[in-house]
Amino acid sequence: MRTWILPALAALTFTTGPAAAFDVTAMSDQERESFRAEIREYLLDNPEIILEAVQVLEARQAQEQASAEKDIISNNAAAIFEDGFSWVGGNPEGDITVVEFMDYRCGFCRRAAPEIEKLLVNDTNVRLVIKELPILGDQSVIMSRFAIAAHQVAGDDAYKAVHDVLMAMNGDVDDARLRRVAEDLQLDADAILAQMGSDDVTQVIAENRALAQALNISGTPSFIVKDEVLRGFLPADQMEIVIDEKRNEG
Template sequence: MLRLLASTALAAALALPAHALDLTQMSDAEREAFRTEIRDYLLDNPQVIMEAVALLEQRQQEAQAQADVDLVKSNADALFADDHSWVGGNPEGDVTVVEFLDYTCGYCRHAFPELTELVEGDGNIRLIIKEFPIRGEEAVLASRFAIATLQTEGEDAYKNVHDALITFEGDYSEAALTRLATSLDLDADAIIAHMASDEVSDVIDANYALGREMDISGTPTFVMGDQMVRGYVPLEAMQQIVAAERQD
């Protein structure tokens, strides 16, 4: 009898819109039978649970993606038009890629050759680097060195230093950075002296503030057009994202 009541209740529930299902209108016996029927159904059809979980994850991902699009739009000036970040690739490119990076981050290092291939192979991508040292004192030291190079020696010198830092083997120390600058024919003394300046600190502080606004807590994080990519993605996936941006 209870199973019949539950079956009837379940059939009726499925026939009604979601807002019309009101368990408070059932008797205690009907409510208990309804719960039992649902439990039995799920035990007999466990794949339903997995389908529901997959649907929930999909909806959460879609919600996160939309939230990220909104973050990109609301922070567009700081992302794409600040006056302190290095800009490479094609300055007139039709798609802009922004990378938040930490030189001590293994995934940033892993992404470096693939990002380089993406930009150079495409030829129409504008690349912006956001120094975002979040992994300790050595990371901060390396970013200060890179920013100081940009501010004292210019864009070409920064590119050479950036490439050297992201592939550097060993500890980042003032002595090591001095040797690196010298090997690149840069004014090591001027760069080292400038590293502790307010101008360098202001860039890092601005990038930290932007990271907080964008809810960025890890590196690498990419902004590709109006999409955010949190974490490492292989070259093929980056190429697909860029292609999709061009279609929008």
């Protein structure tokens, strides 16, 4: 029997009397044994009460978690929505922002990519922010460094082009392969490869990781919509439902 059941039921059983009328510690061993037997019999006759109590507890914990999450997002709003270095797509002047934490080696991030594109086509008032969060090993880091370096060297269009190529790329990458990607996109491969090891690129990744930790984000893809963190893959239609709900909240 869970340890919380006895005091909980005791509190419920004696709420009709004076607050000081019942004291478990004052019971004799025989009284305590009898009391426990009564509780056991009651629970066996009404087992649904345990499920109801668990459901109430879970709902309360979920509400507390959602409230705490909103506070964390509010306290980190500038870093989440307006960090000044993350790529911004969709409608930059849109009325709602979707922030995506992603990793190029993440299979679910790859599944999410076309769904995000579909979302932006279906809803032209969504602002999209992509945050590089390489958490799946050295290859993830190399690919993120390349994308961030392309952004810093050549701007938004270059980043988006590189991002799309990396998201569809199979197998490991090295400098030679990344050079070919840059050259195929008519970008300055030498400048981008040189920028990959810079402190500026390192800082972007470090800030994204610190922000993810503050938000209790440990996996990709993860999304932030207004004041809520959505963890895991979501198809476009489900994302649209969330966005509509957030818009209606005001």
